[in-house]
Amino acid sequence: MTRIYISAGEPSADAHAAAVAHALRRRLPGLELEALGGPLLERAGVRVLDRMEAYSVVGFVEAIAKIPAHYRLLSRMRRAFQAKRYDLVILVDYPGYHLRVAAAAAAAGIPVLYYIAPQMWAWGPKRVRKLAPVNRLAVILPFEEAFFRERGVAATFVGHPLKDRPAPPSRAEARRALGLDPQRPTLGLFPGSRKQEVKRHWGIFRAAAARVAAARPDMQIVAAGTSDAEYPEPGAIRVHQGDPLLVFAASDAGICKSGTTTLEAAIADVPMVITYRVHPISSYIAFRLVQVPWVGLVNLVAGYEVAPEFLQRRATAESLADGVLPLLDADHPATRRQREGLRLVRDRLGAPGAADRVAELAAGLIE
Numbered sequence: 001m002t003r004i005y006i007s008a009g010e011p012s013a014d015a016h017a018a019a020v021a022h023a024l025r026r027r028l029p030g031l032e033l034e035a036l037g038g039p040l041l042e043r044a045g046v047r048v049l050d051r052m053e054a055y056s057v058v059g060f061v062e063a064i065a066k067i068p069a070h071y072r073l074l075s076r077m078r079r080a081f082q083a084k085r086y087d088l089v090i091l092v093d094y095p096g097y098h099l100r101v102a103a104a105a106a107a108a109g110i111p112v113l114y115y116i117a118p119q120m121w122a123w124g125p126k127r128v129r130k131l132a133p134v135n136r137l138a139v140i141l142p143f144e145e146a147f148f149r150e151r152g153v154a155a156t157f158v159g160h161p162l163k164d165r166p167a168p169p170s171r172a173e174a175r176r177a178l179g180l181d182p183q184r185p186t187l188g189l190f191p192g193s194r195k196q197e198v199k200r201h202w203g204i205f206r207a208a209a210a211r212v213a214a215a216r217p218d219m220q221i222v223a224a225g226t227s228d229a230e231y232p233e234p235g236a237i238r239v240h241q242g243d244p245l246l247v248f249a250a251s252d253a254g255i256c257k258s259g260t261t262t263l264e265a266a267i268a269d270v271p272m273v274i275t276y277r278v279h280p281i282s283s284y285i286a287f288r289l290v291q292v293p294w295v296g297l298v299n300l301v302a303g304y305e306v307a308p309e310f311l312q313r314r315a316t317a318e319s320l321a322d323g324v325l326p327l328l329d330a331d332h333p334a335t336r337r338q339r340e341g342l343r344l345v346r347d348r349l350g351a352p353g354a355a356d357r358v359a360e361l362a363a364g365l366i367e
Contacts, residue, residue, distance in 0.1 A: 005086040006035040009094035014038035017092045023359035081108035106133030111365040138358045142348045158357040159350030174249035188251030189223035190261045198229035200277045207317035253327035262298040266345040271338040273323035275315040306341030
């Protein structure tokens with residue numbers, strides 16, 4: 001029986017890995033799947049050997065406390081690889097740990113498929129050599145295929161998995177589902193999916209929302225929440241715990257933490273301002289390593305600043321409120337300009353079917 005190990009170390013990777021698991025089972029009946037992952041991989045019928053919640057963190061400083069746990073896990077996986085337990089290893093995102101797993105699997109003669117490439121185009125091209133143990137690299141951003149191929153990595157653009165999500169409801173339907181007035185304008189808040197991110201962003205997002213509400217008393221405000229985080233003193237903000245798709249669909253504009261959230265907003269055609277805060281030491285390290293002009297993925301995919309970015313000390317309630325207020329007016333020139341850029345981003349993210357294309361690459365490595 002063919003057995004594949006899938007490794008997904010944080011929530012978004014768990015979702016992408018689960019889609020790949022479903023696609024693999026459609027393509028390879030009788031396949032046995034084991035994983036590092038979370039609830040979505042479990043729901044996909046995968047035997048989750050280790051839960052991702054014990055390992056997932058954000059930031060250089062924050063990761064230090066998790067190093068011993070990762071090394072213990074790596075040691076166990078190395079033994080499993082040496083025992084030839086798996087026919088293929090699929091790694092999803094999470095490069096700090098997964099680059100070491102790739103080396104361990106390759107040393108044991110097990111092929112490696114890496115899905116969602118490390119952002120080496122941001123941190124430094126010289127790091128690409130760390131992908132030498134990877135047999136195939138499945139990338140989800142359109143500019144990544146050429147970047148990695150030019151540096152000797154067998155990379156394939158599979159499209160972005162966000163394109164496989166179901167079509168959102170209409171704005172009025174989404175607002176009704178959230179308990180909002182379908183006729184009133186709506187600001188969406190997207191502070192992150194991790195507990196650490198929300199803790200760091202919530203105070204600023206809440207204060208920015210208060211400034212928007214003061215300037216626009218007709219505004220209703222809804223936040224995309226997660227059950228793992230706390231949202232103290234929300235006031236008039238409705239915190240929706242569940243699929244953020246409804247919040248994107250309901251929003252006229254958004255305040256978004258950087259990362260995949262900005263692509264979700266682009267797909268939903270939600271104009272946005274982008275922000276992010278990490279530990280000051282993590283920020284000091286990051287801003288000295290990063291080699292791209294923006295951190296927002298919408299801006300990187302478009303190749304220019306589609307949405308304004310407010311990072312670290314620039315991430316204030318005043319700057320976020322002032323940036324998003326014009327975007328709440330559909331006829332404002334800033335809104336029209338941004339929507340042109342968001343249309344370009346949607347086109348560049350490719351066609352639906354990313355998970356099926358990853359499964360096809362996986363089958364090619366074991367057949």
